[in-house]
Every structure is written in C-alpha cells, then in structure tokens.
Amino acid sequence: MGYKLLKSEKNARRGEFTTVHGTVQTPAFMNVATCGAIKGAVSAYDMMDLRTQVMLCNTYHLHLRPGDENVRELGGLHKFTGWDKPILTDSGGFQVFSLASLRKIKEEGVYFASHIDGRRIFMGPEESMQIQSNLGSTIAMAFDECVENPAELDYAKLSCERTVRWLIRCKKEMDRLNSLEDTVNRDQMLFGINQGCTYDKLRIENMCRITELDLDGYAIGGLAVGEPKEDMYRIISAVEPYIPKNKPRYLMGVGTPGNILESISRGVDLFDCVMPSRNARHGHLFTMEGIINLNNAKYSHDLSPIDESCDCPTCRKHSRAYLHHLFKAKEMLAMRLCVMHNLYFYNSLMEKIRTAIDNGTFENFKNRYVEQLDTRI
C-alpha cells in the first residue's frame, strides 16, 4: 500500500500508487464522475475501454442525492456504481467556493443551502469524513476552503490556518472511523490539501505543517481558480520540495493538456479536471494536433476521425461529419461519443507521458507538445 517512485527525469516522476482497490500507474488523470457517473452517458463498463484508472466522485453532491447513508446500506460506492477500481471522493470543499452565494463559513464548518431544494445543511471536517467513510471511497480528501484568487493576504492567512485546524480534525475522525468494525472501507486513505492562494511563503508554511501529519498523499488546491497560469506554475515549483518524495502529489482541478505537461515536469503525479468531459459535451475535442470544435461547418463533409492517431472506440468507427451531424441534430449520442474520445485522449496522453519518463524522453515530449495540444486548429 502506498506510493513507490519507479523512475524520475529531472522533477518528473514515474510511480505506482497501490491501494486496497488496485494499483494506479502515475502520472495519472482521474476521470470526474461527480454524482457517481461520468456525464454524457458513460458507464463503468465503458470506463474500462477508456483505460480509466481512478474515478472521482463528490462528497457534497452524493450526500444530497442519493444520500451517503443510503450508499452505505447499498454496500458503498464501488458496489453501487459497478466500478471496482480506485475511487477518490472530493470533500465538498470546492463547493464552498463554487456555491459561494449559498454558504456561510464558520470555525466549526460550513453552512450550505442545498442547490437542489434549498434545505439548510451543515458540513464540517467530521461530517465530511463521516460521509466519505459511508461512501467507502478508496481515497478521501480533507475538508478545506478553496479561496478564489486574487485574495487579500489577511484573508488567505486566516482561511489557511482554519483549513489546517480542519485537517487535524479530519485526520482524527478518519482514524476513528477506520478503526470501527462496520466501516465500509477500513483502509480508506486521506489526502491533505495545501492552500495559501498565490502567496509563496504562505503556501510553503502550510505545506510544512500539513506534511507533519503523515497523510497518504498531498494535494495542491486553490489553483486554476482565477490566477494567471504563471502563478500556478510558480506555486507548484515553490511547494514541491516540501512534499515527501514517498507520497503522491495531486494537483486538484487541473487542467489543459499543456497545464498537465508543465505540472508533471514540476513533480505532480495526479490530476483531475472537468475539462475533457464538459468540453466534449459542447463539441470541443482534444487531438494530438490541437483542439477542434466539431460544431464548425467545415466538419460537415469531413470523413476523417476526430484524431487520426487515436484508437478510441469513437475514432475507430465514426467520422467528424457524422459527429457534426449528431451535434446539429442534438442527439445524445454526440455527447457520449465525444466524452469517450476526450477521456480516452487524456488517459492515453498520460500513458504516453509515463512511457516517455520510463524512456527518459519526457522533456522532449513536453517541448514537442506543450503548446500544440492547447492550441485550436
């Protein structure tokens, strides 16, 4: 159990992360399934074809519906969703940020108004751990506050210190829950989350404090939320030396293929992002040549696949012209086929990156593709 560094090229790391639900080859991209399903009608069965390694679900959303107690009675998220490989649950901390108009943050935790029915609910560190324990995910995330950038130093500091106090409570509660006999997954892991906005000093101090707790992994949160990408890269480089080498590093919510290449070169192992799935639903597709928008009329007579070099189920069978038609006709198949392509693209990009690090050619690979993959063609 745990992370094993296999090889490195400069700061880029090739590793294996072993969990009770199987081993994850890193660097890896985790596929987002907020409510227990990848949006766009993609099933757990499909995810095997897409070479998905980790599914990511959301504590806040599953707590509201269908309810974590309910999932626990049904045997946990793995049994419930039919996905037997690793599952990471996000803690609900991001919803503190994204649902900002509906919440009140206090020392004990956060008061939300449900976005579904307006019902008032409370979530603090203990509640988040209890919910994630009921869900029985492989990896639970600490309950944190994700502060929007730019933020005042005073608030960043106050929020950051409170998040550390919450993390200590998370760790204590998770240890307690894992010791109980009737817990769904008694080997549930806990990742801490680094915060501190764009203040290097705050970030480093925070990282030093959270790594004292000996958690199963460390995440960098609160990035890609409004700051320039140069700031994001600078922060990653600033905190990376303070993360233990024998623990996985997870950059939350990032990002574009270019962001991922840059971040791996700075020592990150795990990623997740809604971009491949959300953009696919709007016809924006990733290819090794760059980004295309399938809604454009120029694809209406294009018999080539989305990406000539891709062997995903969509590219093996269907043309751009057909997919363009499905979008125009508002057929749900358009979304399904395109989400499958984009996730396969991200997952196989990670495979290419792992092979490159294995072969010591990652730097070349990065320089070759970092600009191209984020550019429209």
Place this chain on the structure above:
RNA sequence: GUGGGUAUAGCGUAGUUGGUUAACGCGUCAGUUUGUGGCACUGAAGACCGUCGGUUCGAAUCCGACUAUCCACC
C-alpha cells in the same frame, strides 16, 4: 383563366394612425469553459425590406404595374 393571400439576412419569422443606426430564432464565424449547480455562456459577420414606377419633406409600411409563390374556384 378567375378571385384572394404572401414577398424583409442562408432558412423561418417580427415589424401600420408612414419618421433617425430594420428586430428575433436557427444557421455561420470567433472566443470562453480548469477539485462539474447537465448539457452552456459571450461576442461578431450577414438585408440596396421581390422588381420597376408613383404619392410624400420622408416609404419595409400607402398606391399602381410587373414577377415569383401559395390557396380556392373554373
């Protein structure tokens, strides 16, 4: 052939007591999307208002002819 209706952007339409830069939807084009509040958001281009003539200071709007098209009847 007779009577009636219609003619405004690529398509479908709005636009009368005649009054400055003719509106909307779809489509087109471009951009946005980063721990997902379910399928979006922002912007741009595009019209000598069927043709010709008339009335008027002024016509998409009123009048006439023509053309096209639809309906009904022969």
